[in-house]
Amino acid sequence: MKNSNLPLVVKAVTWSRDSHGLYDYESRNVHKKLIQVTKPCVLTRLGNEVSQTLSQFDMKQANEIDPLCHIDPVNTDFTVQGCSDTMWMVIRTMRTKYGPGYLLKEGDTIKLGRVCYKVSLLRSHSDDSLSDKTQDSDESDVEIPNERETGICRICLNSDSETANPLISPCKCAGSMKYIHLLCLRQWLNSRMQSRVTENCITYSWKSIDCEICKSCFPFSIGNTGKETELFKIQKPETPFIVLEGVGNDKNSNRGVHIVSVTNGNDITLGRGHEANVRISDISVSRCHATLKFVDGRFLIEDNNSKFGTLVNICEKIIIKPLSSVVVQIGRTVVSFSTRIQQQGIDSNDIMN
Ligand SMILES: [Zn+2]
Ligand SMILES: [Zn+2]
The missing domain is CATH 2.60.200 (Tumour Suppressor Smad4)
Incomplete structure (x- = not known):
C-alpha cells in the first residue's frame, strides 16, 4: 500500500x-x-x-x-x-457519457425521498429473444410440499398439487391454513389489484398484499435456485420497459409495481405531481423528482434537483x-x-x- x-x-x-x-x-x-x-x-x-x-x-x-x-x-x-x-450514491452528482445521471442496472435499489424501488427487470429490446420465462409458469420450479404432508388449499379446499398449480406456503400460517394453490393465490391477489394506465406507464398497486390471517406480506415471487415464479402476474409491454418494484418496511408505503415502457425521445417523469408519468404519492417526493430516459438501449435516471434527492444503493x-x-x-x-x-x-x- x-x-x-x-x-x-x-x-x-x-x-x-x-x-x-x-x-x-x-x-x-x-x-x-x-x-x-x-x-x-x-x-x-x-x-x-x-x-x-x-x-x-x-x-x-x-x-x-x-x-x-x-x-x-x-x-x-x-x-x-x-x-x-447502507451507502447511497447521490445521483445528482453523477455523470455518464450520455449526460448527467446514472445508468440503471437490474437489481439496483433507488431511493426517491424516502421511497425505495428495486429495479427488478430491465428489457431494452422489443424483440427480446429472451422472452420472459416467468410469463408462463408451466415449467415453474416452485417448492412443492413434502408428499407426506397432507396439504389442502385454504381457498378451494382441494388437495391436488400439480407442477402447473402447486400448493405453496407463501406466508407464516401453519396447520390447516398453511397451503394455498399458486393459481388460487394469484387470483386473490389480482382481485385486490388496481391499475393505472398512462401513455408510457402502467402502474399496478395493491391496497395491501398481506395475508389476512398471519399479516405477513406475500413476496413478489417464490421459488428456489434462482428460478422464480411471480405471484403477481402482470402484463409486460412490447416496447422496452423497466419494472420498479416498491420496497417498503412499513405497511402503507407503496407496495406497488410500476411497469414503465420507454421509447426513444420520450422522457418519463417520476414525482408526486399530477402531471408525472409515474406518480409517487409521498410527501418526501418532489413534484417532478426525477426523469427516466432511454438512451442507446440503456435506462438513464436523472435527478431533477429534488428536495430530498435521488439515490442509488451501492454495495x-x-x-x-x-x-x-x-x-x-x-x-x-x-x-x-x-x-x-x-x-x-x-x-x-x-x-x-
Ligand atoms: Zn386452491
Ligand atoms: Zn398467513
Missing part, C-alpha cells in the same frame, strides 16, 4: 434532525467538516461531528460513535467501503481515481470524496454540485 500523491479531500455535511434518513438538499442548517485523508482510516460520526479515526481501537471506546465508511489509499487511488449503514467498494470525485449519503451524512486539486473551504453548494 502506497500513499497517493494527492490526498483525498473529504467534505462531510451532517444534520441533527433525522427524519427517515432524509437530507434536505436545500437546507442551509447543516454541519460541515473538511478532512484530508492520506492514510487508511475509518470515517466516523459522533453527534454532528464527522472525523477520521485511524485505528479501530479508538472507535470502540464510545458506543455513540457511528462508523460511516473505511477509506484506504491503494496506489494512486482511494477505496471507500461502507460500514453498517461494493467505490474506487476514487486521481482527479475524480464521488458523493455518497450514509445515514444522515452526505460525504463528498475528491482527489481533485481543492481550494480551501466548504460550502453546501459545493457538495451538491
Whole structure:
C-alpha cells in the first residue's frame, strides 16, 4: 500500500434532525467538516461531528460513535467501503457519457425521498429473444410440499398439487391454513389489484398484499435456485420497459409495481405531481423528482434537483481515481470524496454540485 500523491479531500455535511434518513438538499442548517485523508482510516460520526479515526481501537471506546465508511489509499487511488449503514450514491452528482445521471442496472435499489424501488427487470429490446420465462409458469420450479404432508388449499379446499398449480406456503400460517394453490393465490391477489394506465406507464398497486390471517406480506415471487415464479402476474409491454418494484418496511408505503415502457425521445417523469408519468404519492417526493430516459438501449435516471434527492444503493467498494470525485449519503451524512486539486473551504453548494 502506497500513499497517493494527492490526498483525498473529504467534505462531510451532517444534520441533527433525522427524519427517515432524509437530507434536505436545500437546507442551509447543516454541519460541515473538511478532512484530508492520506492514510487508511475509518470515517466516523459522533453527534454532528464527522472525523477520521485511524485505528479501530479508538472507535470502540464510545458506543455513540457511528462508523460511516473505511477509506484506504491503494496506489494512486482511494477505496471507500461502507460500514453498517447502507451507502447511497447521490445521483445528482453523477455523470455518464450520455449526460448527467446514472445508468440503471437490474437489481439496483433507488431511493426517491424516502421511497425505495428495486429495479427488478430491465428489457431494452422489443424483440427480446429472451422472452420472459416467468410469463408462463408451466415449467415453474416452485417448492412443492413434502408428499407426506397432507396439504389442502385454504381457498378451494382441494388437495391436488400439480407442477402447473402447486400448493405453496407463501406466508407464516401453519396447520390447516398453511397451503394455498399458486393459481388460487394469484387470483386473490389480482382481485385486490388496481391499475393505472398512462401513455408510457402502467402502474399496478395493491391496497395491501398481506395475508389476512398471519399479516405477513406475500413476496413478489417464490421459488428456489434462482428460478422464480411471480405471484403477481402482470402484463409486460412490447416496447422496452423497466419494472420498479416498491420496497417498503412499513405497511402503507407503496407496495406497488410500476411497469414503465420507454421509447426513444420520450422522457418519463417520476414525482408526486399530477402531471408525472409515474406518480409517487409521498410527501418526501418532489413534484417532478426525477426523469427516466432511454438512451442507446440503456435506462438513464436523472435527478431533477429534488428536495430530498435521488439515490442509488451501492454495495461494493467505490474506487476514487486521481482527479475524480464521488458523493455518497450514509445515514444522515452526505460525504463528498475528491482527489481533485481543492481550494480551501466548504460550502453546501459545493457538495451538491
Ligand atoms: Zn386452491
Ligand atoms: Zn398467513
